[in-house]
Amino acid sequence: MKRLISVLLENEPGSLSRVVGLFSQRGYNIDSLSVAPTEDKTLSRLTLTTAGDDHTIEQITKQLNKLIDVVKVIDLSEGVHIERELMLLKVKASGAVRAEIKRCVDIFRGQIVDVGPTTYVVQIMGESTKLDAFIEALGDAVILEVVRTGVCGLMRGEKSLKV
Amino acid sequence: MELLSGGDILIRALSDAKVKHLWGYPGGAALHIYDAIFRQDNLSHVLMRHEQAAVHAADAYARATGEVGAALVTSGPGATNAITGIATAYMDSIPMVVISAQVPQEKIGEDAFQEIDMIGVSRPTVKHSYMVKRPEDIAETIAKAFYIASTGRPGPVVVDVPKDVTDPNNKVAYKYPEKVKLRSYQPTTRGHSGQIKRAVNLLMSAKRPVIYSGGGVVLGNASEQLRALARRLNYPVTNTLMGLGAFPGTDRQFVGMLGMHGTFEANTAMHHADVILAVGARFDDRVTNATERFCPSAKIIHIDVDPSSIAKTVRVDIPIVGPCDVVLSDMLDQIQQGDLQTDEPAIGEWWQQIDGWRARHGIYTESRYEPSTNDNIKPQDVIKTLYKVTKGEALVTSDVGQHQMFAAQYYLFDKPRQWFNSGGLGTMGFGLPAAMGVQMAYPDANVVCVTGEGSIQMCIQELAACTQHQLPVKIIILNNQALGMVKQWQDMQYGSRYSHVLYEDSLPDFVKLAEAYGHVGMKVTHYDQLESSMEECFAMKDRVVIMDISVDHHEHVYPMHVAPGSMRDMWLSKTERT
Ligand SMILES: Cc1ncc(C[n+]2csc(CCOP(=O)(O)OP(=O)(O)O)c2C)c(N)n1
Numbered sequence: 061m062k063r064l065i066s067v068l069l070e071n072e073p074g075s076l077s078r079v080v081g082l083f084s085q086r087g088y089n090i091d092s093l094s095v096a097p098t099e100d101k102t103l104s105r106l107t108l109t110t111a112g113d114d115h116t117i118e119q120i121t122k123q124l125n126k127l128i129d130v131v132k133v134i135d136l137s138e139g140v141h142i143e144r145e146l147m148l149l150k151v152k153a154s155g156a157v158r159a160e161i162k163r164c165v166d167i168f169r170g171q172i173v174d175v176g177p178t179t180y181v182v183q184i185m186g187e188s189t190k191l192d193a194f195i196e197a198l199g200d201a202v203i204l205e206v207v208r209t210g211v212c213g214l215m216r217g218e219k220s221l222k223v
Numbered sequence: 224m225e226l227l228s229g230g231d232i233l234i235r236a237l238s239d240a241k242v243k244h245l246w247g248y249p250g251g252a253a254l255h256i257y258d259a260i261f262r263q264d265n266l267s268h269v270l271m272r273h274e275q276a277a278v279h280a281a282d283a284y285a286r287a288t289g290e291v292g293a294a295l296v297t298s299g300p301g302a303t304n305a306i307t308g309i310a311t312a313y314m315d316s317i318p319m320v321v322i323s324a325q326v327p328q329e330k331i332g333e334d335a336f337q338e339i340d341m342i343g344v345s346r347p348t349v350k351h352s353y354m355v356k357r358p359e360d361i362a363e364t365i366a367k368a369f370y371i372a373s374t375g376r377p378g379p380v381v382v383d384v385p386k387d388v389t390d391p392n393n394k395v396a397y398k399y400p401e402k403v404k405l406r407s408y409q410p411t412t413r414g415h416s417g418q419i420k421r422a423v424n425l426l427m428s429a430k431r432p433v434i435y436s437g438g439g440v441v442l443g444n445a446s447e448q449l450r451a452l453a454r455r456l457n458y459p460v461t462n463t464l465m466g467l468g469a470f471p472g473t474d475r476q477f478v479g480m481l482g483m484h485g486t487f488e489a490n491t492a493m494h495h496a497d498v499i500l501a502v503g504a505r506f507d508d509r510v511t512n513a514t515e516r517f518c519p520s521a522k523i524i525h526i527d528v529d530p531s532s533i534a535k536t537v538r539v540d541i542p543i544v545g546p547c548d549v550v551l552s553d554m555l556d557q558i559q560q561g562d563l564q565t566d567e568p569a570i571g572e573w574w575q576q577i578d579g580w581r582a583r584h585g586i587y588t589e590s591r592y593e594p595s596t597n598d599n600i601k602p603q604d605v606i607k608t609l610y611k612v613t614k615g616e617a618l619v620t621s622d623v624g625q626h627q628m629f630a631a632q633y634y635l636f637d638k639p640r641q642w643f644n645s646g647g648l649g650t651m652g653f654g655l656p657a658a659m660g661v662q663m664a665y666p667d668a669n670v671v672c673v674t675g676e677g678s679i680q681m682c683i684q685e686l687a688a689c690t691q692h693q694l695p696v697k698i699i700i701l702n703n704q705a706l707g708m709v710k711q712w713q714d715m716q717y718g719s720r721y722s723h724v725l726y727e728d729s730l731p732d733f734v735k736l737a738e739a740y741g742h743v744g745m746k747v748t749h750y751d752q753l754e755s756s757m758e759e760c761f762a763m764k765d766r767v768v769i770m771d772i773s774v775d776h777h778e779h780v781y782p783m784h785v786a787p788g789s790m791r792d793m794w795l796s797k798t799e800r801t
């Protein structure tokens with residue numbers, strides 16, 4: 061099962077590699093990863109998606125908590141939460157498909173952020189499944205390049221991950 | 224405030240962290256640090272002959288004393304040589320700080336001479352690591368390193384120190400922090416009282432209980448509490464390889480070690496148990512055999528200071544996160560204050576059953592091996608003789624192989640911190656430097672390294688360091704002329720195809736080798752010489768003695784788990800199976 065895990069991490073040199081190293085060392089996979097400093101510059105917030113049964117996820121959260129640089133860990137998928145991912149695509153846009161791509165971008169509430177004579181750069185934001193659906197809708201034939209940020213997420217309501 | 228150079232600060236900080244002995248080996252990037260060592264006399268530096276051995280010795284010093292071990296190595300090859308030692312300590316949760324020198328910061332990343340990314344290379348083998356970037360940060364980093372190494376589930380911490388940080392011309396203020404606080408690290412100090420209550424209820428209702436205690440009881444100084452609880456309940460106790468001595472080996476309630484080479488009675492009792500109290504043990508694969516078949520009718524209570532140890536390999540019914548000593552004494556208090564009684568008739572029956580197993584197959588009550596003849600000494604008899612000659616009081620280190628298992632089975636350890644071996648990583652070469660670390664901690668004790676002719680050659684160079692630092696350890700080689708444990712597996716699983724486990728007459732003459740280092744060498748080939756030679760060996764209080772004892776080449780270690788299987792599936796000899 062897919063899980064979204066959020067980690068508050070000391071913003072120290074090497075702390076990210078400890079997290080990533082833990083996953084490869086213990087045979088867990090990371091499907092996506094996003095990380096950046098928070099409003100407090102001494103802390104980073106890291107969000108990762110992984111898959112596994114309950115036992116594996118329990119071990120992952122325990123092992124993450126065991127890292128000295130990890131301040132807090134939550135499994136966002138355990139509760140109601142919001143998740144978002146940003147994707148940029150460079151697509152072939154010439155002739156008849158140009159208008160069709162524009163329509164598709166509108167349906168997905170995306171934006172065309174760069175226009176070339178035969179290409180567009182498209183920006184789409186939302187849950188990962190929406191991004192997948194957009195790729196599906198366009199088809200391989202027009203897509204030149206795809207880059208995704210990886211998922212980030214927050215719990216809904218008043219609860220928050222703080223020191 | 225005093226102004227000191229980084230090198231001086233490092234050594235001062237180590238002294239302020241209560242380091243008495245620093246085990247190490249110098250080199251270019253460590254020169255400033257070594258100069259600082261030369262100019263002080265608060266701590267003593269012990270020059271070893273290989274960084275692996277320096278780290279093993281620091282590790283064993285920590286195992287023997289409960290203090291944090293400390294080692295110092297230079298950059299590059301010094302650092303990589305230390306890795307085996309660090310990994311050994313990590314797998315056994317030993318509190319240790321390893322200082323590695325590093326090339327100057329302006330050279331980092333340039334593949335400079337003797338540059339290695341020590342933080343990267345050591346990462347999977349440490350509890351934590353730091354690179355110090357300014358002399359101002361050294362004292363605080365050292366304090367943090369010692370705090371992390373010694374609290375919670377202990378483990379090794381690496382501090383990497385670039386050469387420019389120890390520059391003698393850059394002096395800064397020194398102050399050792401009085402307290403360390405880390406917002407991201409707060410080890411648990413008490414068990415959850417509700418969980419303890421549930422555990423006590425379950426424990427008191429047990430009809431076929433076993434207390435399964437591991438290295439955490441030794442490390443957590445919880446041996447006294449374990450003994451008190453076990454005696455109050457009159458339940459059988461088994462120790463893991465790492466936990467030997469936590470419960471006395473000679474006690475009636477002790478059913479022996481459990482696991483792959485555990486006793487018949489310990490493994491069988493585990494299999495039939497209805498309640499297992501696991502304390503500071505981690506259900507390692509060398510204990511459980513196939514986890515799907517592990518103890519089918521048992522409800523499991525698991526006490527461990529590290530939550531990630533709980534339910535890692537087997538399901539647990541009542542987890543209790545906390546230090547073993549505190550949790551066990553809380554349990555004992557609840558039992559003493561409460562009105563629950565153990566089920567005495569059921570426990571009586573359980574003991575009858577266990578005593579029956581013990582009488583039938585116990586390694587202590589019945590000879591489980593062909594006795595020695597005068598020209599064929601059995602390795603088991605060597606350990607029994609060692610036990611007799613040292614009155615069961617020696618501090619025993621070991622390497623890895625059959626000799627290690629025989630030592631674990633036949634030397635009955637009555638005290639915690641009496642038995643030292645690399646249980647987790649299984650590092651051949653640990654035994655001799657470990658004996659040196661233990662001897663440094665207890666200069667007057669009989670310290671014995673029980674080893675094989677294979678393992679001893681992995682750190683044999685330390686015979687020189689024994690001379691230099693007057694560490695009169697005794698080395699007992701169970702010489703079976705083979706990498707015996709590997710050969711045993713080749714016998715059992717590969718039709719006795721002895722692929723690269725024999726030496727073709729290339730073994731050194733250990734007597735001459737001992738003499739070359741200025742030590743005493745003794746060769747024992749006949750059983751009737753064994754005890755008297757050993758007496759002679761231990762009479763030489765101030766000498767390093769190597770006893771090269773020829774033992775049966777064909778002996779196997781039994782019992783041995785049949786894998787994959789349950790706890791009770793064992794080979795009891797070459798021909799008998801449960
Ligand atoms: C560094 C290292 N290399 C290899 C092994 C694998 N190994 C385990 S036991 C063993 C044989 C040890 O031989 P010896 O020290 O003579 O002990 P014996 O089993 O003969 O008593 C080997 C090679 C190991 N544990 N450690």
Ligand SMILES: [Mg+2]
Pocket residue numbers: 624675676677701702703704705706707
């Ligand atoms: Mg051997």
